[in-house]
Amino acid sequence: MNWSRFIISMVMPACSLHVMAGGSLDTEQSKFEQRLERRQNAWLSLIPTHFVIQNAGNMGTLSAGIGWSYGKGRKWETELLAGFIPRHDSSRPKVTTTLKGNFIPWKIDFSMISASIPDDRWKFEPLTASLYINTVYGHEFWKSQPGRYPDGYYDFMSTKFRLNIALGERIELKIPESKRRRHSRVALFYELSTCDLYVRSMFQSSSVKLKDIIGLSIGLKFHTL
Amino acid sequence: MSALLQSSCSGFEAHPYDVNIKGATGINARQTAAIEKAFADKDELRIAFISDTHLWIGDARDQVDDVNRRNVDFVVHCGDLTDTATEKEFEWSRDVLMGLNCPFVALIGNHDFLGTGNQTYEVMYGPCDFSFIAGRVKFICLNTNATEYDYLAAVPNFDFMEKQFTSDTDRFDRTIVVMHAAPYSDQFNNNVCKAFRRYLDFAPGLMCCIYGHDHNDTISDIYGDGLMFYAIDCAKHRNYRIMTITKEGYELEQIHY
Numbered sequence: 334m335n336w337s338r339f340i341i342s343m344v345m346p347a348c349s350l351h352v353m354a355g356g357s358l359d360t361e362q363s364k365f366e367q368r369l370e371r372r373q374n375a376w377l378s379l380i381p382t383h384f385v386i387q388n389a390g391n392m393g394t395l396s397a398g399i400g401w402s403y404g405k406g407r408k409w410e411t412e413l414l415a416g417f418i419p420r421h422d423s424s425r426p427k428v429t430t431t432l433k434g435n436f437i438p439w440k441i442d443f444s445m446i447s448a449s450i451p452d453d454r455w456k457f458e459p460l461t462a463s464l465y466i467n468t469v470y471g472h473e474f475w476k477s478q479p480g481r482y483p484d485g486y487y488d489f490m491s492t493k494f495r496l497n498i499a500l501g502e503r504i505e506l507k508i509p510e511s512k513r514r515r516h517s518r519v520a521l522f523y524e525l526s527t528c529d530l531y532v533r534s535m536f537q538s539s540s541v542k543l544k545d546i547i548g549l550s551i552g553l554k555f556h557t558l
Numbered sequence: 559m560s561a562l563l564q565s566s567c568s569g570f571e572a573h574p575y576d577v578n579i580k581g582a583t584g585i586n587a588r589q590t591a592a593i594e595k596a597f598a599d600k601d602e603l604r605i606a607f608i609s610d611t612h613l614w615i616g617d618a619r620d621q622v623d624d625v626n627r628r629n630v631d632f633v634v635h636c637g638d639l640t641d642t643a644t645e646k647e648f649e650w651s652r653d654v655l656m657g658l659n660c661p662f663v664a665l666i667g668n669h670d671f672l673g674t675g676n677q678t679y680e681v682m683y684g685p686c687d688f689s690f691i692a693g694r695v696k697f698i699c700l701n702t703n704a705t706e707y708d709y710l711a712a713v714p715n716f717d718f719m720e721k722q723f724t725s726d727t728d729r730f731d732r733t734i735v736v737m738h739a740a741p742y743s744d745q746f747n748n749n750v751c752k753a754f755r756r757y758l759d760f761a762p763g764l765m766c767c768i769y770g771h772d773h774n775d776t777i778s779d780i781y782g783d784g785l786m787f788y789a790i791d792c793a794k795h796r797n798y799r800i801m802t803i804t805k806e807g808y809e810l811e812q813i814h815y
Contacts, residue, residue, distance in 0.1 A: 389570035416573075422681040423577035423674050469573060473674050481708045483744055490642055492673040495574065525567055530574055530642050537613035537641065541650070548571030 380558070385412055387552025391497050391528045392416040392431045392467045400433075400554070410435040418469070425471075433465035437503070458503040463524065467495045490530065499526035499550070518556040526550055574644035575673035579681050581649060582656070586683045589661040590690035593632050596661070597692040598729070603803040604629065605692075606813075607736075609636035609770030610792035611651045612669065617793040622657045624815035630800060632660050634697065636770030636790050637667025637738030643675025648682055663690070665699050667738040667770060668745050671706040687718045693803055695765070696730040698722045702737040702769075704747035713747060716757055723760045732763035740769040740787055741780055755781050765808055768801075775799075775812060 362370070381399035388395050393416020400412035416429040443455035474493035478486055501524035508517060531546035572578060597603060606625045611618045625633060635655065640647035648670075655662050666679045666686045680686065686701035704713040712718075714737070723733070739745030741754055758764055766786045773792040780787045788810055791797050797814045 389572055391571050391573055394570075394572040394576075418573050418576050419578075421576055421578040422583075423677045427573070427576075429573065467573075469575065474575070479708070481705055486744070487672065490672075492575070492642075526571075528574060530644055531646065534613050534641070534644075534647065538615040540616040540619065541613070544566050545568055545646070545650075547567035549567050549569060 382558040383410075383554050383556040385414065385552060385554045387414075387522075387524075387550055389548055390499065390524060390526045390550035391495060391548060392465070393418050393427075393429050396429070396431060398431070402556070406440065408437050410437070412465075416467070427469055427471055429467050429469045431465050431467045433463055436462045438462075440505075454507050454509070456505040456507070458505065458520075458522075461499075461501045461503060461522065461524070463497075463499040463501070463526070465497050465499070467497060467528075468493055469495075489533075496529040497526050499524040501525060501550075503554075505554075516555045516557055518554075520554040520556070522552050522554065524550040524552070568646075574642075574646065575675075577645060577674050577677050577681065579645060579648070579678060582652065583681050584684055585652070586663045586685075586688055589632075589663050590688065592661045593663075593690055593692050597631055598694075600631070600693045601805055603693040603695070603801075604631050605801045605803070606630045606633045606798060607636060607768055607788075607790045607801060608633060608793070608798045609738075609790035610638040610667065610773055610794075611635070611654070612638055612641040612792065612794070613647070614793040615650055615654060617796055618651065618654045619657065620796070620815060621793055621798060622654055624813065625798075626657070626659045628800060628813070630660055632692070633658055633662035634699070634736055634768075635662060635664035636736060636768065637665040637703075638669045638770060638792075639664055639667065639679070640670050640672075640675065643670050643672035643678065645678050648675070648678050652682060663688070663699065665736060665738050665770075666701055666703065668703040668706055671703060676706070687715050689722045691726065691730045694730050695732045695734060695803060696722065696726070696762075698733060698735050698761070700735060700737045702739045702741075702747075703745045705745045709747050709749075714750070714754055716753075719757055720760065723762060727762060730762065732765050733761040734765050735761065735767045737767065737769045739771040740767070740789070743771060745771060755783075755785070758785065765803075768799075777810075 382402045383400045385400050386397045396414040396416035398412055398414030400410050402410045412433040414431040418427040420426045437458050439459055441457045442453045444453055476491050476493050501522050503520045503522035505518055505520040525547050527546045535541045639651040664683050670679050689698045700714050702714050707713055741751040742748055768788050770790045772789050774789055775791045776789040778787050790799055797812055800811045800813055802809045
């Protein structure tokens with residue numbers, strides 16, 4: 334996987350530094366040490382690179398989770414979120430989980446846009462494209478139509494899983510190294526999203542307009558790596 | 559920027575099945591009160607029966623425009639207000655029905671149960687079984703979507719039927735039973751089809767039954783005993799029925815628009 338390789342490439346220089354600090358010229362590792370290092374690196378790659386919190390987006394009133402950024406220029410992200418839907422007028426509150434993939438093709442330094450921002454502290458990401466699957470928990474929701482229905486009755490849908498798409502933008506602030514406490518970068522983003530059922534409704538009815546099915550979502554990302 | 563976003567989208571969406579209803583709720587109670595107040599003792603009634611809106615919202619809007627031109631007293635929607643029972647769809651079909659220039663009530667259809675749809679229906683419209691009296695005729699609107707409950711619920715609710723047959727008998731002489739799914743359909747609890755028919759014998763002056771669900775305009779004597787069942791077509795097929803009730807009887811006219 335791309336991102337595990339990325340993490341490994343980050344960790345490797347640190348390891349070699351350590352070896353050099355030891356002053357040993359014997360850089361040859363035993364088979365055991367190599368395996369140990371590979372295993373440790375594999376596990377290290379599972380450490381999330383960022384935390385994310387966002388509202389709405391058809392995955393709960395508020396969702397929070399962990400994410401991993403990877404690939405060349407960190408153009409790819411995978412996130413795992415848990416969301417909460419308050420009771421509102423229903424019988425009880427609900428919990429959701431979301432698996433989300435983001436693609437961020439461009440990162441633009443503010444310093445390139447405006448001379449008044451001299452350093453590379455601020456970055457603008459003019460497009461984020463996301464695809465995510467949301468699962469809502471509760472006996473009301475089913476993965477595919479239960480056996481009580483005749484064949485093909487509600488075959489076109491699942492009430493439990495929603496496939497969503499989103500487009501958005503971000504601004505990112507790199508925290509100066511002297512001021513870093515927990516995070517290296519913080520990003521503020523918005524997304525415009527919709528889900529499979531709504532897209533379907535637009536195809537079914539010409540009087541359903543795009544603006545009727547698009548929802549807004551705002552969130553923050555805290556990068557730790 | 560935020561103004562642009564506000565105008566180009568529908569705001570923060572927590573979930574399609576979040577039952578966070580914006581706008582009018584408790585519609586059936588308010589509308590039946592209006593119907594009873596205006597038409598309790600009226601000699602002649604004109605009622606439009608429409609059904610199965612699903613996602614044919616444009617057709618439903620044309621239907622409402624057509625009904626508005628035909629001088630009806632009130633409208634009964636026979637269920638399937640939505641296709642996938644998302645809260646948005648409930649709001650869309652409600653907003654179409656709100657365009658009617660007369661009172662209306664709506665039954666719950668099987669599609670309106672998906673996800674938390676039945677909870678949304680109950681908040682937006684009210685209990686799944688309800689009744690009202692107009693022109694000394696009692697309209698008993700029954701939830702017959704037994705398959706949605708895996709046949710575990712009291713659907714059709716015989717206790718509710720009995721209560722309706724025996725209460726307020728001084729205020730009505732005749733009865734019309736409205737339901738979404740007719741007996742012997744894929745939604746009806748077909749184990750009780752005959753029991754249901756027997757129970758209907760207790761309905762004072764039973765005139766006929768009206769239902770939706772089948773997306774056709776069938777008129778049939780389902781039990782072969784003279785009790786007529788009138789199907790109301792779906793919005794897509796662009797027709798519905800207007801019933802005229804007089805002291806002598808009733809007439810049904812199929813309207814194409």
